[in-house]
Amino acid sequence: xxxxxxxxxxxxxxxxxxxxxxxxxxxxxxxxxxxxxxxxxxxxxxxxxxxxxxxxxxxxxxxxxxxxxxxxxxxxxxxxxxxxxxxxxxxxxxxxxxxxxxxxxxxxxxxxx
Amino acid sequence: xxxxxxxxxxxxxxxxxxxxxxxxxxxxxxxxxxxxxxxxxxxxxxxxxxxxxxxxxxxxxxxxxxxxxxxxxxxxxxxxxxxxxxxxxxxxxxxxxxxxxxxxxxxxxxxxx
Numbered sequence: 001x002x003x004x005x006x007x008x009x010x011x012x013x014x015x016x017x018x019x020x021x022x023x024x025x026x027x028x029x030x031x032x033x034x035x036x037x038x039x040x041x042x043x044x045x046x047x048x049x050x051x052x053x054x055x056x057x058x059x060x061x062x063x064x065x066x067x068x069x070x071x072x073x074x075x076x077x078x079x080x081x082x083x084x085x086x087x088x089x090x091x092x093x094x095x096x097x098x099x100x101x102x103x104x105x106x107x108x109x110x111x112x113x
Numbered sequence: 114x115x116x117x118x119x120x121x122x123x124x125x126x127x128x129x130x131x132x133x134x135x136x137x138x139x140x141x142x143x144x145x146x147x148x149x150x151x152x153x154x155x156x157x158x159x160x161x162x163x164x165x166x167x168x169x170x171x172x173x174x175x176x177x178x179x180x181x182x183x184x185x186x187x188x189x190x191x192x193x194x195x196x197x198x199x200x201x202x203x204x205x206x207x208x209x210x211x212x213x214x215x216x217x218x219x220x221x222x223x224x225x226x
Binding site for chain 1: 117144146148153154155156157158161169171172203205207209210211212213214215216217218219220
């Protein structure tokens, strides 16, 4: 079973719109979450991390974590064509300080003019 | 920002061939990782390392060996390559454990004919 599940598989939003991504872990040990973004032809790059319940905002990006339900979301406001990319949720095991991340399958975002 | 480089960027080999993928990071990170990326599977961890001479098994290790010769250099070895190992391979590094961002290289596209 996939331990980190993402939805939707793909998303299309108009320029200036809001893009929202969801992620759920099926493993209670996974409570540290990251969002990574990968543009075509490049390696993934970290967008933000969230380790505590509640919201975390960085510029146009807001992440929300609910540890009780192991659900994390990412919202991008005022989406730009440059935000078109593959977005990954990743989780790490709080019980072992290995640095090991388990990634979801990703969500493809297309921002259209 | 951490610099992670990979070589070669593209590699074609035949079934049963011997392949070595190289990764170097220049920011004195202790942790290094090898992932493969396949459509529909996201990023999957093959092997990782905490430092020179250290190796840890990831989630999809079958058919792969790895060696960490120095703090900077991490190699992935495919001794009898198979078509199922055709994939996009990424190396990453991080400073410490679960709280640290992973920095990814540009990737190596491997085709096994």
